[in-house]
Every structure is written in C-alpha cells, then in structure tokens.
Amino acid sequence: MRIEEHPILDFKRGKKIKFTFNGQEAEGYEGETIAAALHAAGVKVLGKSLFLHRPRGFYCAIGNCSSCLMVVDGVPNVKTCVTDLQEGMEVETQVGKGVII
Amino acid sequence: MREADLVVVGGGPAGLCAAISAASSGANVLVIERNKKLGGQLVKQTHMFFGSEKQYASTRGIDITDILLNELKKYNNQVEIMTDTTVVGMFEDGVITALHKEDKYFKIKPKATVIATGAFEKSLAFPNNDLPGIYGAGAVQTLMNVYGVKPGDKVLMVGAGNIGLIVSYQLMQAGVEVVAILDAASKIGGYLVHASKIRRMGVPILTSHTVKEAIGKDCVEKVIVCKVDDKFKQIEGSEIEFDVDVMCVSVGLTPLNELLAMRGCEMKYIPQLSGSVPVRDENYETTVENVFAAGDATGVEEASAAMVEGYLAGICASAKIGYKPDNFEERKQDYVKQLSDLRSGPVGQHILSGIEQIVVK
Ligand SMILES: Cc1cc2nc3c(=O)[nH]c(=O)nc-3n(C[C@H](O)[C@H](O)[C@H](O)COP(=O)(O)OP(=O)(O)OC[C@H]3O[C@@H](n4cnc5c(N)ncnc54)[C@H](O)[C@@H]3O)c2cc1C
Numbered sequence: 141m142r143i144e145e146h147p148i149l150d151f152k153r154g155k156k157i158k159f160t161f162n163g164q165e166a167e168g169y170e171g172e173t174i175a176a177a178l179h180a181a182g183v184k185v186l187g188k189s190l191f192l193h194r195p196r197g198f199y200c201a202i203g204n205c206s207s208c209l210m211v212v213d214g215v216p217n218v219k220t221c222v223t224d225l226q227e228g229m230e231v232e233t234q235v236g237k238g239v240i241i
Numbered sequence: 242m243r244e245a246d247l248v249v250v251g252g253g254p255a256g257l258c259a260a261i262s263a264a265s266s267g268a269n270v271l272v273i274e275r276n277k278k279l280g281g282q283l284v285k286q287t288h289m290f291f292g293s294e295k296q297y298a299s300t301r302g303i304d305i306t307d308i309l310l311n312e313l314k315k316y317n318n319q320v321e322i323m324t325d326t327t328v329v330g331m332f333e334d335g336v337i338t339a340l341h342k343e344d345k346y347f348k349i350k351p352k353a354t355v356i357a358t359g360a361f362e363k364s365l366a367f368p369n370n371d372l373p374g375i376y377g378a379g380a381v382q383t384l385m386n387v388y389g390v391k392p393g394d395k396v397l398m399v400g401a402g403n404i405g406l407i408v409s410y411q412l413m414q415a416g417v418e419v420v421a422i423l424d425a426a427s428k429i430g431g432y433l434v435h436a437s438k439i440r441r442m443g444v445p446i447l448t449s450h451t452v453k454e455a456i457g458k459d460c461v462e463k464v465i466v467c468k469v470d471d472k473f474k475q476i477e478g479s480e481i482e483f484d485v486d487v488m489c490v491s492v493g494l495t496p497l498n499e500l501l502a503m504r505g506c507e508m509k510y511i512p513q514l515s516g517s518v519p520v521r522d523e524n525y526e527t528t529v530e531n532v533f534a535a536g537d538a539t540g541v542e543e544a545s546a547a548m549v550e551g552y553l554a555g556i557c558a559s560a561k562i563g564y565k566p567d568n569f570e571e572r573k574q575d576y577v578k579q580l581s582d583l584r585s586g587p588v589g590q591h592i593l594s595g596i597e598q599i600v601v602k
Pocket residue numbers: 250251252253254255256273274275276279280281282283286289290291292326327328329357358359360379382403404407408497535536537538542543544545546547
C-alpha cells in the first residue's frame with residue numbers, strides 16, 4: 141500500500157528497518173512512524189479498547205487522540221502515530237489499558 | 242529553570258510568524274514544537290494555497306514552511322527551536338513545563354508567551370464510528386503526503402468543505418478511488434473550483450446526505466448513508482450502501498487550546514470560531530497578562546490569517562516586554578489591514594461576527 145509514483149511528491153525513503161509485530165517479522169523504513177509502517181504492511185488494528193475490547197486503529201495520526209496506543213518494547217500506551225520506527229523494535233497489539241509493572 | 246524573553250508554543254504558520262516578528266523586533270525567542278518537523282498543518286498541504294499574495298497564495302503549503310524557515314534563519318542567534326518537545330503545563334506563577342522526546346521534563350519562565358497550538362479534527366457520531374479504517378481527513382493526508390502510504394483502496398469522504406474536497410483530490414493523485422463525497426448540508430461548503438474539478442473526475446458529491454452506520458468486523462467494510470431533511474433528520478428508505486475500506490471524516494476542526502484554559506485565561510464558546518476560544522484584546526493578548534495567542538488556536542480560519550495573526554501577536558508580545566521596533570505602529574496597522582482584507586468575503590463576515598464576541602477593547 142505504498143505510493144510509488146506521485147505527480148507532486150517524491151518520496152525519499154530512508155533505509156529499510158526490520159521490526160516485529162506480535163512476534164512476526166515485519167519491515168518498514170527509517171523516518172516513518174510505527175503506525176505508518178504497519179499500515180503500509182496492511183495492519184489496521186493496533187489495539188483493543190479498554191472495556192468492550194473493540195478494535196482500535198489510528199484516527200488523527202498527529203498525536204491528539206490516543207486511538208493508536210500499542211505496546212512497544214514492553215512499554216504500553218505508546219502513541220504509535222508519532223513514534224518513529226526503530227531497528228529491532230518489538231511492537232504488539234495492546235489489549236485494554238496495559239500494565240507497566 | 243530556563244529563562245527566555247518569549248516562548249512560542251507551536252511551530253505551525255502562526256507560531257513561526259510570531260517568532261519571526263518578535264525576533265525582528267529584538268526579542269530572544271524559544272519556539273517549542275511537539276512534532277519532529279516544523280510547519281504544523283502545512284507539512285501535508287501539497288496544493289496551491291488560496292488566500293492573497295502577501296500570504297503566499299498559489300504557493301504549495303509544503304513550500305510555505307521553507308519560506309518561513311528561511312526568514313527565521315536571519316535571526317539565528319536570537320531564535321532557538323526545540324522540536325520533539327511538548328508543552329504539557331502552564332501555571333499561575335508563569336512557569337511552563339515541557340517534555341522533550343517523551344522522557345525529559347524541563348521548566349521555563351518566559352517574560353511572555355504566544356500560544357499557537359492550532360486545532361484538531363472533530364469526529365462524527367454514528368454506529369461503529371470507532372472501526373479501524375475510519376480516519377480523520379488530516380490523518381489520511383499525513384499518511385499519504387508525509388509517509389507515502391495509501392490509506393486503502395476505496396474511500397468514502399464525509400464532508401464537502403475545502404478540506405474534504407482537497408483531500409479527495411489528493412487521494413486520487415495518490416491512485417486511490419474516491420467513491421463519493423457526502424455532506425449533510427444542502428450546499429457544498431468548499432470553493433466551487435475545487436468541487437468542479439472533483440466532479441469532472443467523476444466523483445459524485447451527495448449533499449443533504451449523512452452517515453447512517455458503518456459495518457465491519459475488524460475494520461470498516463461497508464458504509465450506509467442516507468438522505469436528511471432540512472432539519473437534518475434521516476429520511477427512511479433513502480439508504481445507499483458503499484463498499485469501502487476507508488472512510489474519511491472531514492467535518493471541521495476545533496481549536497486546540499487547553500493550555501490557555503489551564504493558565505486561567507477566560508475562554509468563551511463561539512460557534513463561528515468552531516469552539517472554545519480565549520477572550521483577547523486587539524493585540525491578541527488574552528485576559529492573562531503577557532499570554533498571547535494566534536492562529537487556529539484563537540478560532541479556526543486559514544493559514545493566511547494564521548500567519549498574519551502570528552506576526553501581529555509576535556510584534557505586540559515583544560513590544561509589551563520592552564522590544565518595540567521604531568516602525569511598530571506602521572507594521573501593526575499593516576497587519577490589521579491584511580487581516581481585514583482577508584476577512585472581507587462572506588466567510589470572513591461569519592468569522593468577524595465571532596471575533597466581535599471575544600475582543601475586549
Ligand atoms: C486539508 C487542508 C487544506 C488546507 N488548505 C488551506 C489553504 O489552501 N489555504 C489556507 O490559507 N489554509 C489552508 N488550510 C488551513 C491551514 O492549514 C491552517 O489554518 C493553519 O495551518 C493553522 O495554523 P496554526 O499555526 O494556527 O496551526 P497548525 O498549523 O495546526 O500548527 C500548530 C502547531 O502546534 C503544535 N502543537 C500543538 N500543541 C502543542 C504543544 N502542547 N506543545 C508543542 N507544540 C504543540 C502542533 O504540533 C502544530 O505543529 C488547510 C488545512 C487543511 C487541513
């Protein structure tokens with residue numbers, strides 16, 4: 141789902157980055173957010189809501205709404221729409237509110 | 242504790258212009274922006290801007306940021322810019338707290354502050370509006386124009402204002418099908434030039450229509466829309482179904498200015514300005530001394546007005562703390578005139594009727 145040709149923009153993607161999503165290997169590019177990389181890989185469900193466990197995806201993509209919270213390297217409630225992807229990151233779907241300790 | 246003459250919160254068009262005019266008056270300025278990139282909403286606007294020449298009409302939004310940043314570079318030794326830093330609190334004693342890179346907190350006590358935090362997208366109430374695949378129009382723009390990722394294959398756009406129309410066009414530029422644009426109003430809200438361009442590309446614009454329900458298991462798969470009467474009540478039997486994997490919600494923005502409320506500035510709900518906004522004087526100073534505001538945070542308008550408001554708030558804030566340029570009055574009058582020119586049309590009249598309710602003489 142990446143845009144390869146565009147009449148106005150020229151996407152200079154950074155180097156490829158490997159990470160895992162729920163234990164499975166996935167790929168993205170340096171300079172993109174976790175949510176963007178996941179979306180490009182076809183993943184839209186990022187978490188499950190607090191009480192009813194309804195699927196959650198991103199909504200605003202600029203850090204305003206908290207709809208995109210995931211567990212990243214064991215830390216819950218990470219806003220993946222504004223957090224850059226990094227080599228070797230372990231990204232997991234967050235169910236409910238997440239536990240810190 | 243850090244000290245500064247002026248702290249500008251938000252590095253969008255309003256904040257950057259406030260920094261430029263304050264620095265050009267001689268003040269030292271610290272700009273704090275929570276994103277990694279400066280430019281606010283401009284970083285995803287690939288279209289040529291409307292407005293007037295002084296505010297870079299016909300220039301693409303993405304290029305306006307560079308113009309402003311180049312201007313700001315002239316004052317390198319007076320201006321510090323911190324990105325990836327969010328202002329999280331403003332307190333009665335004038336202290337501001339900020340969080341750098343999600344892990345380091347620090348405090349600053351400036352002589353004055355300009356709040357230019359912009360606005361955020363509204364959402365719409367209908368069954369299953371929380372399904373993944375239902376995104377704000379700005380989010381879709383960010384995904385496409387900043388990261389080069391398509392939101393999906395088939396999109397239904399809700400809202401025929403300028404943002405809805407422009408994002409629909411940008412979706413098609415990225416090779417995504419837009420099945421229809423709907424709007425509950427009986428008339429298209431955006432400019433007709435944008436609407437005709439989209440109609441020529443074969444996308445129907447359904448006015449007097451709203452979303453009845455979204456359907457899908459994990460993600461949106463189908464959207465049912467229906468007609469509304471002149472009281473916006475749904476008309477039974479008028480349903481149309483669209484099989485889409487994305488629904489884009491573009492029903493307007495509302496000012497993002499909780500920091501001002503937290504600081505104790507008097508706020509008023511003004512529908513014409515799209516939400517709760519600070520009461521202010523004509524210099525853009527709020528009811529709390531030395532706290533100024535500019536741009537969409539004072540009422541949702543356009544980048545052109547946000548820039549001029551930024552210049553005006555910046556020059557007034559710096560004058561207030563002792564950096565008054567010789568040509569202060571002349572510059573101030575020029576900005577006031579630019580704003581009244583920008584607000585001369587019918588939309589401007591509507592905005593002005595809102596502004597009248599918050600400006601204290
Ligand atoms: C699709 C679309 C098309 C548009 N087309 C046009 C057009 O053609 N012509 C036109 O004139 N206008 C247009 N606009 C409107 C224009 O983009 C906005 O009016 C303008 O960007 C508002 O500027 P601002 O500086 O007030 O806010 P913003 O651009 O929203 O900038 C606010 C900045 O503050 C930062 N921020 C927020 N809170 C904090 C915090 N607590 N700490 C630190 N930083 C913070 C944000 O990250 C952001 O960078 C368009 C908008 C959209 C969405």
